[in-house]
Amino acid sequence: MTDTLNGKGLALIPRTDAKQTLKDFKSDQEVRWCPGCGDYAILAAVQSFLPELGLKRENIVFVSGIGCSSRFPYYLNTYGFHSIHGRAPAIATGLAASRPDLSVWVITGDGDALSIGGNHLIHALRRNVNLNILLFNNRIYGLTKGQYSPTSEIGKITKSTPMGSLDKPFNPISLALGAEAGFVARTIDSDRKHLQGVLRQAAEHRGASLVEIYQNCNIFNDGAFDTLKDPGTRDEITVRLEHGQPIVFGTGDNERAVRLSPTGGVEVVRRAEVSDGEILVHDAHNPDPSLAFALSRLDEPAFEHVPIGVFRSIDRPSYDQLLNEQVQAATTDKGTGSLADLLHGGDTWTIG
């Protein structure tokens, strides 16, 4: 059986002993997001977190699609590729599959990843390509100026839906788990500590990691995540998932817990009404994704309770690893290919 590199996700990537700082990762380009955009906070968090990985900067690549978030690579002093709408996972797949020595990050948004690029996203996840996919979810189209997105709530009034949007949104976590992604997490732009903690785990996971980042678009969908940020409501609806810990949230009399429901899913109950033993202990390493999926459904109806943290982190060989093993096996079995032998293979005849 193929050994996996999980937990050693950075093992193949050259490291440096030189001390790196946030400054090393800032490019000389002027950042051009709208003032107040959540992307600034994510950029700052990424720039200050990358030095911690201790990787050679030249072995880090950021690939993006199209959208506000996809300008991200221009602002990082690593290698970067700002590509076309929806295709970043496909382009990054070719790069990661051919270069296992690179730490490849995909920056995408809810429109880029889930509408035009939905097919590439699910296939990158199922193949377990060694990518860290950061999905900035602001639940709106920003760069095209305010149409509803595949994560907008039903009934969203926008320029393209003056009478309200009709389609049910994707839950990106449920979608990623449905595609059997090996690493699936959610975090939020305003909580830098949580954000960086999740990014670190994603980076260390070899294979496809999907991190949904709730990101506020203060122009077209301002306040979409306010209930998760407002000190008055935040702790009552945020369900912090931590591996090995019982899932409880809320404060005081309103403290609640998550337990298995009689219908096979999970349910939220008042903490006071359950014994310790009934409370579900989060197991992110469970090979069966069913419970992780059930947890992803806790925010149905939307934003009643919102789990954040790592839903799933399991160990399985990454696509690049398997592909390169085939190349190595072919070479070991038969030796490196000889072009002359190849061309002279099959039936030949000589005219003298």
Place this chain on the structure above:
Amino acid sequence: MTKQVQQLDRVIIRFAGDSGDGMQLTGDRFTAETAQFGNDLSTLPNFPAEIRAPAGTLPGVSSFQLHFADHDILTPGDAPNVLVAMNPAALKANLGDLPKGADIIANTDEFTKRNLAKVGYDGNPLEDDSLAEWRLHAVPLTSLTVKSLEGYDISKKDAERAKNMFALGLLSWLYHRPTEGTIQFLEAKFAKKPEIAKANIAAFQAGWNYGETTESFSVSYEIKPATLRPGTYRNISGNQALAYGLIAASVQSKLPLFLGSYPITPASDILHELSKHKRFGIRTFQAEDEIAGVGAALGAAFGGSLGVTTTSGPGVALKAETVGLAVTTELPLIVVDVQRAGPSTGMPTKTEQTDLLMAMYGRNGESPVPVLAAATPSDCFTMAIEAARIALQYRTPVMLLSDGYLANGSEPWRIPDIDELPDISVLFTTEPNGDDGTYLPFKRDPETLARPWAVPGTAGLEHRIGGIEKADGTGNISYDPDNHDKMVRLRQAKIDGIDVPDLTVDDPDGDARVLVLGWGSTYGPIAAAARRVRAAGHKVAQAHLRHLNPLPANTGEVLRSYDKVLLPEINLGQLAMLLRARFLVDVISYNRVRGLPFKAAELAAVIQDVIESD
């Protein structure tokens, strides 16, 4: 009884049957025997897109035509001398192509009332006089095969299925083909089912023996080996040659090959072939769709691989946006379009030259790409290396056009010495190129206008590229009007300045007044037609374009030096439009879009008309 042996200089055989009858395999084996014998040859498989169309129907007919000769030949031949018809549908579908006096070998067992009715025959053509103008050999191929396999422990169905090998044996006797290769092939093919292997070999030998003993065949034929240029030869199809050319390009460029591809007829065999050769460091990636195929190839190119995507016309349409990204990021990429009949799904297994304008212009913005087209099946090898040379040297996507006719057709190929192959290696940029120690990803080589290629992992050269317009030199995002105008012109000038060989003209006497020009897979039929016209005492010059963008520098001069330029194309005049626009030369188009290659006789008549008309 000693049978008469007659000498022939060339023969065209067409094997035709139901798509389940194994006609492609039979044709392949006869071709291999013929190559082994040393004849020159050219093949034309023709099969339905349906994997198994309803048995015995006209749409289910699959055929394989082989032309072989004691001299060099250029096409699979216009009209068969021999038709092997495994059922009534095969006879009905192919009889129209068969000149009077040709041989028909028909499998009488399949000419049942039901099968005849299926294709609209009222009576049995083998028994009425309707085939009187041909030489009919009515042979119960199925029952003879089953009878010859009585001693074998196989099902009746398996015995019946061996009838194609009986037919192959019979034809092998008729044309004195060597048999060892087929026997070895069958042993290897059915290595895991030795009883089936033995039965197929027995059927093959029974077919041979039948030829020798039956009175139905009184004459057998000898076609002497051809005297080709000295060297070692193999038979090769266009798709195989193209795959080998890509492998050679990887070796000669010292870059690992990365193929991103989505299965599509008639290009899939390139993916199949390359996936077998991982020991050359080749990574093949079967993507989720055409867009991901080219995207992954471009991503790999960004990482320093030789990025390739293979497809057919509908796939090129889907890849267009990514090709545009490769144009503007100036990364090397090879896009192989094995053209097929369109528009839309069209006729997937039939050939056409209708993607030229899409290859040239099928992208948004001013988006020039080099376009190359292979002329023959084996030329696919050469042009794959040429596509890589241009892509790597000029940092550009390159469109390489093949088509269904080249892809599946085959011909003998003189295997090149490895040291005859061009060195197309490139150096990655590893040092800053700016005055102040910075890296300028869009600072160009003054001669080729190519930009430097620094791959991730190179310290100090970290940079960002993308689809947004870039400032000249730095590559930073730029919306400056004059910069955009400059970059548009620079990208165009880079492609226009690509070094391509001059167009050569074949004009034996040097005083022809009519030039027949072609591009891509029409080379064989045009050259064969030119020979016929010359043999009839007329003068015609021939030239063939393999570089379509940029065109060879002398193209205009060549066109203007003839009174008339005739341009046959399997489209409605796509190259003609380009040449008229570019050179103001009033080329005469000849266009047929039937999903089939031109016939030499057809083109000879057209050339003759042009010569004779004033």
